[in-house]
Amino acid sequence: MHFRNFLEIAAVLSLSQNVLADTTTTIGARSNRGTWDGWGTSLAWWAKQFGNRDDLADEFFTLKQTQVNGQTLPGLGFNIVRYNVGASSWKSIGSDSMVQSINIKKSRQIEGYWIDWDSEDPNSASWDWSVDANQRAALQKAIYRGATRTELFSNSPMWWMTNNHNPSGADNGGENIQSWNLEKHAIYMATVAKAFKDKSGISFESVDAFNEPTADWWKSTGTQEGCHINVATQATIIGHLQAQLSQRGLSTIISASDESLYDQAVSTLQSIGSTALNNIGRINVHGYQYGSGRRDLVYSLTSAARKPLWNSEYGDGVASGADMVRNLLQDFRWLQPTAWVYWQALDQGGWGLIDADNDANRLGQATQKYFVVAQFARHVRPGMRILDGGSDNVVAAFDASQSGLVIVAANFDAAQYINFELAEFATRPATGSKVARWKTQIGSGDRYVQYDDTTLSGTRFWSYFEKDTVQTFEITGVKL
Numbered sequence: 001m002h003f004r005n006f007l008e009i010a011a012v013l014s015l016s017q018n019v020l021a022d023t024t025t026t027i028g029a030r031s032n033r034g035t036w037d038g039w040g041t042s043l044a045w046w047a048k049q050f051g052n053r054d055d056l057a058d059e060f061f062t063l064k065q066t067q068v069n070g071q072t073l074p075g076l077g078f079n080i081v082r083y084n085v086g087a088s089s090w091k092s093i094g095s096d097s098m099v100q101s102i103n104i105k106k107s108r109q110i111e112g113y114w115i116d117w118d119s120e121d122p123n124s125a126s127w128d129w130s131v132d133a134n135q136r137a138a139l140q141k142a143i144y145r146g147a148t149r150t151e152l153f154s155n156s157p158m159w160w161m162t163n164n165h166n167p168s169g170a171d172n173g174g175e176n177i178q179s180w181n182l183e184k185h186a187i188y189m190a191t192v193a194k195a196f197k198d199k200s201g202i203s204f205e206s207v208d209a210f211n212e213p214t215a216d217w218w219k220s221t222g223t224q225e226g227c228h229i230n231v232a233t234q235a236t237i238i239g240h241l242q243a244q245l246s247q248r249g250l251s252t253i254i255s256a257s258d259e260s261l262y263d264q265a266v267s268t269l270q271s272i273g274s275t276a277l278n279n280i281g282r283i284n285v286h287g288y289q290y291g292s293g294r295r296d297l298v299y300s301l302t303s304a305a306r307k308p309l310w311n312s313e314y315g316d317g318v319a320s321g322a323d324m325v326r327n328l329l330q331d332f333r334w335l336q337p338t339a340w341v342y343w344q345a346l347d348q349g350g351w352g353l354i355d356a357d358n359d360a361n362r363l364g365q366a367t368q369k370y371f372v373v374a375q376f377a378r379h380v381r382p383g384m385r386i387l388d389g390g391s392d393n394v395v396a397a398f399d400a401s402q403s404g405l406v407i408v409a410a411n412f413d414a415a416q417y418i419n420f421e422l423a424e425f426a427t428r429p430a431t432g433s434k435v436a437r438w439k440t441q442i443g444s445g446d447r448y449v450q451y452d453d454t455t456l457s458g459t460r461f462w463s464y465f466e467k468d469t470v471q472t473f474e475i476t477g478v479k480l
Contacts, residue, residue, distance in 0.1 A: 028388030029424035037339040039377040040080025046346035051138030061145040080149040081142040086110030087156035087167035098159040101168040107358040108224040153208040156227040157185040169218030186240035194248040212260040235276035242279040253281025262293030269301045287314035295334035315343035319350035320443040321372030371440040371447040379406045405478040411465035423459040427479035442468040
């Protein structure tokens with residue numbers, strides 16, 4: 001070796017030793033943070049425009065490599081799909097008509113099935129089961145491809161059930177459902193659930209009658225459907241909904257309340273009352289408080305009530321995936337849900353996993369965020385046992401049927417090696433055994449690239465993490 005080259009290499013190694021600060025995380029083999037239910041997406045609003053496309057259904061609801069708009073993408077394997085029953089209709093009822101917000105986008109107006117108040121009979125002219133064809137197609141395509149968990153949810157009651165006939169909200173952001181229509185809204189949700197079962201063979205696992213109901217930003221000038229509903233009113237509707245589901249012989253559980261913020265969920269859980277809470281089969285919360293809020297209190301209140309917990313909606317406008325992965329890791333660490341659902345699989349402004357304009361029928365390319373979520377969704381699979389990853393930036397899951405361990409970790413600090421200690425496991429592969437590795441760089445760079453360069457050494461293995469990197473590891477031959 002040339003002496004100058006030797007000096008250059010020595011200098012690089014010396015610099016690396018000064019920069020790299022090894023950290024070690026111990027995977028808690030004896031821990032149990034619940035059985036993973038899965039990953040998913042809501043169909044509103046993107047499916048109104050793109051719900052009839054098989055390539056998108058393959059991409060989101062299978063693990064296949066699929067061509068989408070000239071780009072080959074790894075399927076995300078979502079198994080949860082949330083269907084939004086609409087609140088809009090353009091049929092007048094006598095002198096009454098729907099009032100539309102001046103700011104609402106067409107893609108965010110979802111046609112509802114109960115078009116007038118004349119009859120509760122779903123076979124009467126008061127109901128139109130032909131509307132919302134693309135979203136229904138997307139639901140069916142998802143189920144055909146293996147989506148096993150389905151939820152029916154409402155952003156607003158039908159427009160004619162609201163005080164101002166505007167499904168975007170009240171003028172002042174206050175409660176907008178008419179007091180005499182509380183049971184009607186429950187009838188609407190239960191009737192839709194029964195009709196889907198009878199007409200399409202789709203049995204919704206859960207039904208959520210509200211979306212972010214205690215929020216005060218649902219106003220008549222809003223950009224989407226929404227309705228503020230006070231906690232006491234929620235409790236009343238939940239009682240009606242339980243009765244209506246039972247009358248129709250449905251085993252569908254009630255989920256609630258899809259509060260936007262963790263702290264709103266805490267307040268609702270503390271005040272909704274034991275009767276309503278007993279009728280709720282699962283607690284849903286949204287992740288829009290991002291890095292703030294008492295995730296731990298949502299978890300403890302839900303756990304005390306002996307209810308499962310989902311983060312049923314998360315979204316942000318950062319296409320790099322940086323915010324998403326930070327908040328997802330915090331959810332695993334402190335909220336401890338058993339499912340995680342992304343809001344808009346297709347959207348613009350950094351919100352979509354694939355960039356798209358749902359009004360202009362424009363489908364673009366996958367964002368870096370797509371490949372970040374692939375690191376989690378393709379590997380932490382339904383039925384796995386979630387373990388304590390030992391650190392705020394590590395998620396671990398155990399697959400008993402395959403004696404497999406999955407670890408997903410992120411590094412936001414300076415480049416460093418992270419060591420993963422497996423000493424707590426009863427059985428581990430021998431030294432030198434291969435550890436499969438996938439990497440996505442947050443922002444730009446590697447996009448879910450697989451590497452074959454990691455091996456086990458004794459009870460641990462390690463990997464080099466550049467700044468702003470997510471990596472996934474799979475180890476076989478592991479037993480608790």
